[in-house]
Amino acid sequence: MYDLVLFDLDGTLTQSEFGIFSSVQYALEKFGIHETDPKNLRRFIGPPLYVSFSEFYGLTGDDGELAVKYYREVYEKDGYKEAPVYDGIKDTLKALKAKGKRLMVVTSKPQEMADRVVENVGVAEFFDAVVGPGREMLSPSKTDLINKALKLAGSDGKDAVMVGDRKFDIEGANGAGIDSVGVLYGYGSREELETAGSTYIVDTPAQILDVV
Structure with missing residues (x-):
């Protein structure tokens, strides 16, 4: 996997x-x-x-x-x-870490704010790094951010997968040449994720464990 x-x-x-x-x-x-x-x-x-x-x-x-x-x-x-974690997310992150997975956050939210959100909701301990753009970047590329994360992790992408709820996450993964998991509990629809070319689509945080 x-x-x-x-x-x-x-x-x-x-x-x-x-x-x-x-x-x-x-x-x-x-x-x-x-x-x-x-x-x-x-x-x-x-x-x-x-x-x-x-x-x-x-x-x-x-x-x-x-x-x-x-x-x-x-x-x-x-x-x-004002951004609580979804029900089941912490359990999923714990299970992934127990399997020895390396976890990173890759977001279009400015790095400084992403760090604050991750810390505020109590999931910082699960992640090796949080990757986001600088505040001055008005139109950051998700593909560029994913590539930055891969470089930081020393990965060629073959062992990596991107989990996200919108087409921007899936298209970013495609651009970086890695697989993706589209989640339906967020803000995107099945049609959006399928059209973007998601490798897998799941309904709940727990189902992420079945594909990664």
């Missing part, structure tokens, strides 16, 4: 919508945009923030960068704390 298991953060380890939604709403309000539809807000979970503000609300250039700044004003104060 696999020796190195890479986990996405939002929607895979943590149910992060609570803090993200309120932070997005705050940022949009600064531009006179009142958004209350959970379906629209949920689109922000997965892709880089700048990409989401640009693609979904036309906030590009300086406006896009300002939207990211406003978002972080709320998220970095309290929003990151």
Whole structure:
């Protein structure tokens, strides 16, 4: 099977919508945009923030960068704390470590914030490293982040698998030449994960153990 298991953060380890939604709403309000539809807000979970503000609300250039700044004003104060781990995640991580697996977090969330989230929810002990982009990177590539994690782990990718809930995770894994596990308990649909080319698809955290 696999020796190195890479986990996405939002929607895979943590149910992060609570803090993200309120932070997005705050940022949009600064531009006179009142958004209350959970379906629209949920689109922000997965892709880089700048990409989401640009693609979904036309906030590009300086406006896009300002939207990211406003978002972080709320998220970095309290929003990151509103992201509990999914039921069963800690048991799954414990079981993987008991099998001798190496675990890493690979996320588009800025490195500094990813470290704080992982520590806050009490799963830092399970991971060898947390890999995320620098704060200055507005459109980080998931493939680049995965490759960075592989290099850090000294892996050629043949023994590695990426676990995530959105197409960005699966496409990132494909770009890095590694297998992937799409999870349906997060924010992506089966259709999205299948279309992206996920190697495996599971319904629950416990089922991750069956394929890795």
